[in-house]
Amino acid sequence: IKWSEERGWHDAEVRAYEPLTFDPATAVLHYGQAIFEGLKAYRQPDGTVAAFRPDANAARFRNSARRLAMPELPDELFIGSIQELIAVDERWVPTRQGDALYLRPFMIATSEGLGVNRPAAEYLYLLIASPAGAYFDGGVKPVSVWLSTEYVRAAPGGTGEAKCAGNYAASFLAQAQAVEQGCDQVVWLDAVERRWIEEMGGMNLFFVFGSGADAKVVTPELSGSLLPGITRDSLLRLAADHGYRVEERRISTDECEKAAASGELTEVFACGTAAVITPVGRVKHAKGGYTIRGGEPGELTMKLREELVGIQEGTRPDPHGWMHKLA
Numbered sequence: 001i002k003w004s005e006e007r008g009w010h011d012a013e014v015r016a017y018e019p020l021t022f023d024p025a026t027a028v029l030h031y032g033q034a035i036f037e038g039l040k041a042y043r044q045p046d047g048t049v050a051a052f053r054p055d056a057n058a059a060r061f062r063n064s065a066r067r068l069a070m071p072e073l074p075d076e077l078f079i080g081s082i083q084e085l086i087a088v089d090e091r092w093v094p095t096r097q098g099d100a101l102y103l104r105p106f107m108i109a110t111s112e113g114l115g116v117n118r119p120a121a122e123y124l125y126l127l128i129a130s131p132a133g134a135y136f137d138g139g140v141k142p143v144s145v146w147l148s149t150e151y152v153r154a155a156p157g158g159t160g161e162a163k164c165a166g167n168y169a170a171s172f173l174a175q176a177q178a179v180e181q182g183c184d185q186v187v188w189l190d191a192v193e194r195r196w197i198e199e200m201g202g203m204n205l206f207f208v209f210g211s212g213a214d215a216k217v218v219t220p221e222l223s224g225s226l227l228p229g230i231t232r233d234s235l236l237r238l239a240a241d242h243g244y245r246v247e248e249r250r251i252s253t254d255e256c257e258k259a260a261a262s263g264e265l266t267e268v269f270a271c272g273t274a275a276v277i278t279p280v281g282r283v284k285h286a287k288g289g290y291t292i293r294g295g296e297p298g299e300l301t302m303k304l305r306e307e308l309v310g311i312q313e314g315t316r317p318d319p320h321g322w323m324h325k326l327a
């Protein structure tokens, strides 16, 4: 779907997957006005297809657009584009349990010209999709994380809360450093004090204090510089539904390390659309590191994971009406 100042949103069409061609002076190639979303459509047990909370992705896409001075795509067009894509060939949605159709809506600035003083006058919204297999073949495996104190992902007032391409461009070097350190993923800290835990490269983080019915579930508050994950929001609600105390607050690297040493911190997990929930087993930083539960996945982690996956695959009740029927 195209957008221009004169015509607004226009020329919606479904096309065969093919390369796009751009003038070398196209705005997005120089100034990075590019935003995206990621969500999944699942085959339900009755054969229908449903997406997980596409309305939440549509809303986040509008917020990202606003921050990047791009036009906001109305939710009907966002969700309508997904419906139309699936209507072309419903068989794109895998039927094997654990598999899903990953959907990637995105928007780029397509005006030609090198002027940087005002936002582009033309934009293109696109949606592509790809079948995605279960993230963990052969069982859930805890990941190890590297606390990045050298680089930051997002600063106050910056674009951290938006799902824009530039945030990811800024993260590759730190992710490479995490791998050099023998870790799977980078964990970002706040830009000012470098001690408040924000999020992982592409997932939000949760910390469980205590165990059993007394467990308390803590996740970093939305500081303005971390992405408001839709999985994060869903898990906060599921944990509260189960009667656990949930807290959105600041959590420092020191608090985390001390609580891990005393045994009070019982589980850490990361969450996002791709993997749903990943246990975190080991934390490493410039001055040392520690393990959580000897690197084994926690009970609450696995319970929440099973519940959310069940809602998405249609094998469990959906009390919040999160599944949106598409076909």
Ligand code: PMP
Binding pocket: 038, 199, 200, 201, 202, 203, 204, 227, 228, 229, 230, 231, 232, 271, 272, 273, 274
């Ligand atoms: N943080 C970042 C930086 C991400 O890229 C993602 C993936 N979209 C998340 C968190 C998790 O968000 P969601 O649960 O909406 O997938």
